[in-house]
Amino acid sequence: MPPLSITAMPTDHSLLDTPPTQAKTALRSAGRKATITKEELFQATLNLIGPEKSIASLSLREVAREAGIAPNSFYRHFKDMDELAIELINRAGVVLRKIIREARLKASKQESIIRTSVEVFLQQLDTDDGNLSLLLREGYTGSISYKRAVEQQLSFFQQELQEDLIRLERLNQNRLFHPDLAAKAITQLVFNMGAKVIDLPVNERNVVAQQTMIMIRMILEGARRLNEAKIG
Secondary structure, three states: OOOOEEOOOOOOOOHHHOOOOOOOOOOOOOOOOOOOOHHHHHHHHHHHOEOOEOHHHOOHHHHHHHHOOOHHHHOOOOOOHHHHHHHHHHHHHHHHHHHHHHHHHOOOOHHHHHHHHHHHHHHHHHOOOOHHHHHHHHHHHOOHHHHHHHHHHHHHHHHHHHHHHHHHHHHOOOOOOOHHHHHHHHHHHHHHHHHHHOOOOHHHHHHHHHHHHHHHHHHHHHHHHOOHHHOO
């Protein structure tokens, strides 16, 4: 989902109950910096993004001010804000796929994978790195180029989920019809869910998360029993 799949976590404390991060990483200093790294520019950009602010609405000067550099120093790494934004979206996708992939690999059953993926996915909403919120916000409110970059990252999530679904179905001696479409449906469902709950309190997120897990099971059960002869 986003790859996605579900198992009850080995602890009694749900990852969904993780409290929101209280503050973002501070970068500004008393004076301007002589040098700046890409990571510092990425962090400065993430610091400025929130419910009322997307990358598309940020100016180069705002990012430079947050990073504590002169605007001209920005050009040592990026030609413009678009280049920074797309690279940041790609970076966010890589980080998130690694986190969710590792969580899924720890799960041994289909139900485990679904729950684990959804819980870890939602846990990322409250981390201070801003990677998931970046993908969710820019995927729905960003410019066309940003949306395309997000869609590409979702396709990577989808491919990894498809591979996991096929592997698990074989282990359980089952078969999914059109695992590519099942993975696509689950990925879109989970990211839509994330966009819906990103600004909701934890208790309301839990309700949506439980509903999402049920819908994922419905997709998988349908994919196992699909009669292609009756389609069309």
